[in-house]
Amino acid sequence: MNNLEKYTKVFTETFEIPEEEVQSLKYQDIKAWDSVGHMGLVAKLEEAFDIMMETDDIIDLSSFEKGKEILAKYDVEIK
Amino acid sequence: MIEYTPQNIRMWSLLGSCGAFGTAASALPEIDKNILILTADLCYYSGLTRFKETYPDKLINVGIAEQNLIGVAAGLAKEGFNPFVTTYASFASLRCADQVKVNMGYMKLPVKLIGLTSGLSVGILGPTHMCTEDIAVMRSIPNITILSPADCTETVKCVLEAAKINSPVYIRLTGSFNNPAVYKKDYDFHLYSADTIKNGDDITIIATGSMVFNSIKAAQILEKRGLNSTVINMHTLKPLDIEIIKKSCKTKLIVTVEEHSIYGGLGAAVSETLGAINRKPKHLIIGISDEYKHAGEYKYLLEQYGLSPEQIAEKIEKSYKET
Numbered sequence: 001m002n003n004l005e006k007y008t009k010v011f012t013e014t015f016e017i018p019e020e021e022v023q024s025l026k027y028q029d030i031k032a033w034d035s036v037g038h039m040g041l042v043a044k045l046e047e048a049f050d051i052m053m054e055t056d057d058i059i060d061l062s063s064f065e066k067g068k069e070i071l072a073k074y075d076v077e078i079k
Numbered sequence: 080m081i082e083y084t085p086q087n088i089r090m091w092s093l094l095g096s097c098g099a100f101g102t103a104a105s106a107l108p109e110i111d112k113n114i115l116i117l118t119a120d121l122c123y124y125s126g127l128t129r130f131k132e133t134y135p136d137k138l139i140n141v142g143i144a145e146q147n148l149i150g151v152a153a154g155l156a157k158e159g160f161n162p163f164v165t166t167y168a169s170f171a172s173l174r175c176a177d178q179v180k181v182n183m184g185y186m187k188l189p190v191k192l193i194g195l196t197s198g199l200s201v202g203i204l205g206p207t208h209m210c211t212e213d214i215a216v217m218r219s220i221p222n223i224t225i226l227s228p229a230d231c232t233e234t235v236k237c238v239l240e241a242a243k244i245n246s247p248v249y250i251r252l253t254g255s256f257n258n259p260a261v262y263k264k265d266y267d268f269h270l271y272s273a274d275t276i277k278n279g280d281d282i283t284i285i286a287t288g289s290m291v292f293n294s295i296k297a298a299q300i301l302e303k304r305g306l307n308s309t310v311i312n313m314h315t316l317k318p319l320d321i322e323i324i325k326k327s328c329k330t331k332l333i334v335t336v337e338e339h340s341i342y343g344g345l346g347a348a349v350s351e352t353l354g355a356i357n358r359k360p361k362h363l364i365i366g367i368s369d370e371y372k373h374a375g376e377y378k379y380l381l382e383q384y385g386l387s388p389e390q391i392a393e394k395i396e397k398s399y400k401e402t
Contacts, residue, residue, distance in 0.1 A: 036094065036102065036129060043089040055257050058093065 003049075007071070007078045010044045011064060026063040049076045081106045081235060083265035091231035092260045094126065096252035097195050099231035101126020103238035104163065108134055110242045111161045117141060118165045119148045125165040125195060145170040146178050152190045153182035161189065161242060167201070168194030168251060172213035183247035184220035191241045191248045198289060198338035199367075199381060200255040205374035211367040215343025217249045218317055225317040226270075227251040227345075229291035230261040233314060236268040244270075251316075253288035253338050255377050261292050261312065273320040279307030282399060283327035286336040287313045287345045290365075293381075294336045296388030301395060308395075313345060324352045327360075332399050334363045336391060338381075341366040363398040365391055 001009070011022045015032040027033055033041070042058050045051075045067070051074040053061075061067050068078040081087075081103065091099040104127060107114040117139045118125055131138045141148045145166050152162040164171075171194040172179070183190050197210045217225050224244060228234040234252060241248045261276070268274075276291070277298060286294035291312045298308040309330065311323060327333050333353070335346040346364030353359045365386070372383050381387055385394065 031132075034128060036090075036098065036126070039090045039093040039098070040086070042093055043086045046089060047086055058257070 003076060003078050006048055007045075007068070010041065010048050014041045014044055022064055024064070027061075045071070049074065051076065080109065081239065083232065085264065088232050088260060088263060091235060092258050093256070094231065095256040095258050096228070096231055096234045096254050097124055098126040098256075099234040100165070100193055100195075100238055100250075100252060101128070101130060103235040104130045105133060106239065107163065107242050108137060110239065113159060113161045114242065115139060115155055115160045115162045116165070117148055117152050117155075117162055119143055119145045119170070121165055121167070121195065125193070127165070145174050149175045149178035149182055149190065149192070153178070153186065153188045156188040156190050161191070163191040163193060163238075163241075165193040165195055167208055168197035168210035168213045169208055171249070172210065172216040176216055179217070179223070179249075180220050184222050187222050187246055189245050189247060191244075191250065193238075194249060194251045197251045198253040199384070200253065200289075200377045202375050202377050202380040206371040209380075211338070211340045212343070213249075213251060214316055214337070214339050214345065215347070217251075218343065218348065223247045223249050223317065224315070225249045225251065226314060227253070227287040227316050228314055229286075229288065229312045230254070231258050232260065232262045232265075233268065233312075237314070240268065240270050251288060253290075258289070259292045261295065268314075271315050271318060271320065273323045274312040274314065275309060275323070276312055277308065277310040279309045279330075281306045281330060282308040282332045282334060282395060283311065283330045284308050284334045284336060284395070285311045285313050285324070285327065285345065285349060287316060289338050290336040290386065290391075293386060293388045293391055297336075297391035297395060300388060300392035304392075304396060306396065306399060316345060316348060319348050319352060321352055324349055325356065328353075328356060328358065331360050331402055332363060332395070333360050334365060334395050334398070336386075337366045338386060339366050341368060361398065361402050363395065365394055
């Protein structure tokens with residue numbers, strides 16, 4: 001599984017939504033991505049990519065696309 | 080049902096103690112169908128948004144009326160409900176002192192009072208919202224069990240245990256968002272029995288709440304300087320685990336560390352216990368000095384009061400050398 005597949009799977013599993021809905025997803029677009037869901041997402045991303053995110057990055061993680069930029073800071077290239 | 084998976088433990092840490100309470104709250108109706116949660120306009124801040132959606136009939140927001148909050152909860156407890164109540168710790172303990180004394184202490188009604196953001200974590204709001212006096216207030220009122228979890232996982236465990244207690248409980252929540260984890264995996268939590276996290280022969284550090292993590296870090300610093308410390312998590316402040324304090328007398332120095340006033344808190348409770356023991360070591364009390372500092376960020380205030388791991392280690396080393 002490449003990084004993009006892994007990244008997408010974290011979103012689909014955390015929020016229980018199909019892959020096609022993930023691409024344009026933003027914070028609070030769906031009920032499941034509330035503050036609790038957000039921290040669940042961060043915890044799963046950290047485990048999937050073996051990283052520990054900084055507080056500012058946790059707050060900045062506002063969409064599926066933004067998450068890719070943030071993970072790049074941790075040398076995780078989502079392709 | 081709550082699962083203590085590494086992901087959940089990390090998620091609770093990220094949410095902080097208030098969010099961890101909210102997560103635990105969602106599991107409470109599975110334990111007792113008579114659970115109700117009451118809040119004084121802190122539904123979101125107590126992490127209760129999901130609880131409200133799932134159990135709209137089990138959440139009561141009384142508005143900004145904390146004293147009334149305790150009265151309503153007490154009445155519901157009297158009618159057989161198992162009410163959990165959330166408000167800022169400063170309001171729970173000081174604004175509501177009379178209601179807590181009469182309804183929880185005197186009448187022994189099984190209200191579970193959650194003191195949110197105790198200590199310095201809401202320091203940016205100033206001393207009106209910071210809470211460095213709640214242990215002192217609650218300890219002086221009979222019949223109330225006082226819990227002070229070390230991290231967010233222990234917060235979840237304390238909340239679930241409190242639901243099973245048919246008497247008044249005060250849970251003191253400290254720390255902030257992205258709270259460091261003391262317990263990174265599931266463990267056995269024993270109400271009323273302190274948890275020894277680390278053993279060492281020279282010094283015993285007894286800590287509570289957020290200061291357990293900082294004390295572990297301080298112990299690591301001291302170890303590099305040749306001093307070995309036992310670190311104890313005193314998660315139950317009343318009734319106090321007297322036996323573990325007696326055992327601590329084998330070391331040359333006992334240190335208590337708390338994000339609370341140096342008066343009336345954990346240090347005072349341990350000191351009262353040591354007073355009845357003939358041969359005991361010196362006791363160093365580390366906590367909030369007897370002054371209100373200017374509002375500031377949490378980390379800044381911890382440093383202002385000398386509660387960073389490095390500052391704790393310095394104080395302990397100095398005191399140990401003077402014994």
